[in-house]
Amino acid sequence: MNIRKHVTFQMKDWSVSLLVFWGIMLTLNIVFQYLQKGFSFNFGNTHVSFNLMDALVELTKNDAHPITDVLFAPDINIVSIGIYILVAGIMCGTISFPLYRGLGISRVASWLSITISLLAISVFNTLVQTGISSIFAVILDNPDRLAKSLDIISIFQLITAYFLVGMLFFLIGTIFYCFGTWIGVLSVALAITALNFFPMGYELLILSNMGIEVAAYPFLISWLVIVGTFFLIGHFLYRARIK
């Protein structure tokens, strides 16, 4: 069983989508940071000015947690990576598994390789995000953000959160593949309910902005869920009919 070769194969398959994803995110980060800083110019006799921060402060002033501080552009990547991994997870169950098996890779090897690929992509995306936010922090001369970006616990928590999302949606993709649409839709509803118990993306941002130690994040439970999901997927895929 050449798992390393199969993982490399999966990463190659994802390489174009990763390149496009990070190209878009980096562009959005730069535009977002520019809009936050604001701009103004004269258009004939009209003075045009825009400041995203002012707009956000105004929009969230009645919220439970209004935005008061200057936002950090690379933070928008956190949820986007989650969505990317969510889609990748579903596709692992519905496309990658039958593709692997059809190419002559055994069920067990396919299951292990896809799982390792999901972990690899979670680590890769977290590291890219860490790199981008560190570069932004240095350019914006923001030592606090630099320290936060490089905090090893936050990095592990992000990896865990992404891997958890990836595995849950790999399970959902597998359920769709093995049992059809209706049971698949039911499993999506269950997964969304389950995910509500885990602070994700923007909630994580709020928690850290409120000064709450992100270590409160249910690290152990996440890994238990990941392990359980891993074996459940294996159970389904070992019996799946390749369509």
Place this chain on the structure above:
Amino acid sequence: MTTSEMSIELQGISKQFKGTQALHKIHAAFEAGSIHGLLGRNGAGKTTLLNIMAGYDLANQGSVVIDGTVLKDQQRLIQQICYVRETEKPWEEYKLKKLLTFFKLNTPNWDEEYAMALMSRYQLNPNKKYSQLSRGMKSLFGAIRGLASRSPITFFDEPVLGLDAAMRQMFYDDLLEDYTKHPRTILISTHLIDESEQLFEYITFIHQGQIMLQGATDAILQRGLTLSGRKEAVERAIQGKQVLHTEQLGGHVGVLLWDVPEEEQRAWQQSGLDVGSASLQKLFVHLTAQSQHAKGGHQ
């Protein structure tokens, strides 16, 4: 037997789908290094059987034995099997050149040069997506995969679906040429019996989920014959024989017979009756029809 030729044995394979018995305790053997034809009517269970033999589906009972080893999920065995299906849903969003890279990475005996030669011979554009291909082009791309994989065991499920007569002949020629150079075990399921008859060394008839007949093509063809002549003379001759089909034209009658000893055939010829060979397609059509009538009668 070389490592490029592997035998397959089916030991009591049964499969049920939501209360429908698709396969009933199938016992069969597929000799190594030969081209086998798997023939059966629509819904006979051909694809289900191929799926189980390729490890794509699990049997409810029985096992597939490849070269003495029961097929489960062993990487070592699975990578020796290339299964070319009618269509491949997981390939839909990939370009052909990317799929060719996948095949190259994951198929131990993949012949890249031969694959590219076939791509140009069949005029397939590697920059096209699989989903953009017509039915016939999908069949051709599947054929390229099956041929260039040089897998010791290759299964083709309806490999010429959607192909015109010229392209079908091109595929048959390529298959025979490559098989001659690189012998391996090939199993082809098809509805086009007459034109693919030339390929098969062995034939397996599957009917209503059961193996109806299995043997060497020549031996099967020898068991069937046509007899024609004056009605009274033919009727006299066929008494007590297994008649598969009868056609009458005026005072003449033609019959399709099964399992007639050679001495009797010679005697018929000497008495002025016309004895001829039966085509595989005719035998297939009337053997399966007869089996259906017999089942209906029993019910």
